[in-house]
Amino acid sequence: MSVTLKDVAQAARVSVSTASRALTGTGLTSERTQQRLLLIARELGYRPNPIARGLKTGQSRLVALLVHNLTNASFQVMAEVVQARLKALGYQMLLCIGGDDPQQESDTLTTLVDHRIDGLIVVPTGKNGAQLKALAKDIPIVCLVRRDDATDLETVLADDPQGAYLGTRHLIELGHKRIGLIVGRQDTTSGRERLSGYVRALREAGIARDDTLIHAGHYVPETGVTCCRKLLDLPRPPSAIFVANHEATLGVLRVTAERNITIPDDLSLLCYEDMPWFEWHRPAISIVDNGARDLANLAVDRLLHRMDAKGNGNDGVREYRVGARLIKRDSCRHFDATAPAKSGKSKSSSSKSSAAKSAKV
């Protein structure tokens, strides 16, 4: 069916071994024959069979990336980055979707080692520590975004404490004192860390922590709906909301739209993690960027390092933090303490009516 090494060898009237050595460039063959074989191989359109090679060498040139889903914009860019990087190095990426489900993660993991992947970047659920630990003995593994506490795997993390701190401080600097926080479940690292960053910023600013302003929930839009309602229904509702549970953003947006709350006039909104449409939305939504691109790149770097190091790529470091940064757009504004709360106020502002607008933009 396809051209094998034998074919090349025959055409060149040498043995398979010589052909192999010439083509893989082990340097054990004369310059002349090497060139000749290279040429013949090209003419014949020879492509080495990774399966056969893999059988012998134990390597597959396959690197897996295991993420929870593809809906999350961060995972999308990570996948794209990883794929691009790996391809450039001659690896194929095996992208797997684990659905944040331990069982599925475990299954996938076994399939992957069956296929003798050369390396793995995984966003762990945290429930398969033992398995991961065992795997790590055989293949290089790097954890991404989440840590699996049951292991001591090298992990590339977003700097969530800092990101949350940055975001909260930004809001404080704008004059907000009552800042609602919608954050992820407290049994996840990111959930805890983001809360801590928020708390630290508050403390630094001398603002007392008010637990009625803090809501945690699952990473789904519905969380945004319920939490946002709770916040707005408070006797003294917040003047700003920091949605540090990115999936919840949709829910928050909906509730504010339903209640005719104008962002950022009536309420400032700051979100965690970017989505492609955030900058197209009006008002464009300010965010704390967790640096998905950097995270992915670093993860690949670390993985490659380990793969090269053949066994011990331990540089002592167990955990890398990728800095978060604030991207200011239009959804946060200075808080004027004298203005009325968010009760039904009618807009005087229609000033900028469409006439002016339609100019050119």
Add this chain to the structure above:
Amino acid sequence: MSVTLKDVAQAARVSVSTASRALTGTGLTSERTQQRLLLIARELGYRPNPIARGLKTGQSRLVALLVHNLTNASFQVMAEVVQARLKALGYQMLLCIGGDDPQQESDTLTTLVDHRIDGLIVVPTGKNGAQLKALAKDIPIVCLVRRDDATDLETVLADDPQGAYLGTRHLIELGHKRIGLIVGRQDTTSGRERLSGYVRALREAGIARDDTLIHAGHYVPETGVTCCRKLLDLPRPPSAIFVANHEATLGVLRVTAERNITIPDDLSLLCYEDMPWFEWHRPAISIVDNGARDLANLAVDRLLHRMDAKGNGNDGVREYRVGARLIKRDSCRHFDATAPAKSGKSKSSSSKSSAAKSAKV
């Protein structure tokens, strides 16, 4: 390192061949030994090595899905569907991102055949017909969403003519007569087909086609911006816009927000293809659903069929169409011909006004 067939055979005091036959269940071994081997294999934690097996059988248990990107929501759900289906059948999905770039597509394709994938579902760029055709001789291929005209590959397509027709008709039924269309490049199948569906609906309703209402462009948000502006700046702007180039939706939304145009009061908006946030958006955006989920499922079905059929799974059918359907949400409304156009009308609802304020523009 890991348990091989030989280990199992030794433990059971039989030959490797017997072990192999027992475990693969070829029925050529006695019930008793088979059970015994199954047991021992389980105890030892034996997992067959797909690489070794692949070398002998020429199969890899790998099926590739090649899409343009992961940003597109349709591709996301397709990837998830394909992954789920394949995994259930013991295949691993190789998800590849081709970026709609012929060169990259071609490279990826070669890598994939190198890895002896058992099957391929591809969204073709349309520029590598020859290569695809050649590949199709060796492995089962199904095209998805786009057709490659240079081949006669089995193709699973969305019913774009029908979808566009449905959408347009919906708007017409709501009383709209001037319907703007923002559609994809006319050198893509989908671009052409959606335009044709739009035209048909118009003709059926006895509405003259007005080419100033029709704009085509690349699949990027910017297209939405420019096309939308052109439409709104028309002497007689449309009362509804059908965005049949899904990437352009963001741009359209931005322009309308900037110009203080309230949807659906001032302008009805209908989009093609769903995005997760469409139903959370206020107003929730009505769409024509191209049935990404169904498309993916059908593609998998067809591929599996071909893979089973070993060579000729040709059922004569070359092309499958998956019906589109209309999902009515809140972005389209009845058009009242008596109301003023979209000139400077001040908002009664006032809700959105300030959003556009941010002067930015």
Add this chain to the structure above:
DNA sequence: CGATACACTGCAAACGATTGCAGAAACGCT
């Protein structure tokens, strides 16, 4: 000029499975 090193090359055994072929065991039948 003979010995010794060196640079290449080829043979053959792996890697871990599958599979055609032939031998062994078990059985039924005359």
Add this chain to the structure above:
DNA sequence: AGCGTTTCTGCAATCGTTTGCAGTGTATCG
């Protein structure tokens, strides 16, 4: 008991590479 079937098992080749080892030829040196 002898023979033919049938049923199971094992040997060994094979898939396409890589790689240790031994062999060949040529250059180098004393």
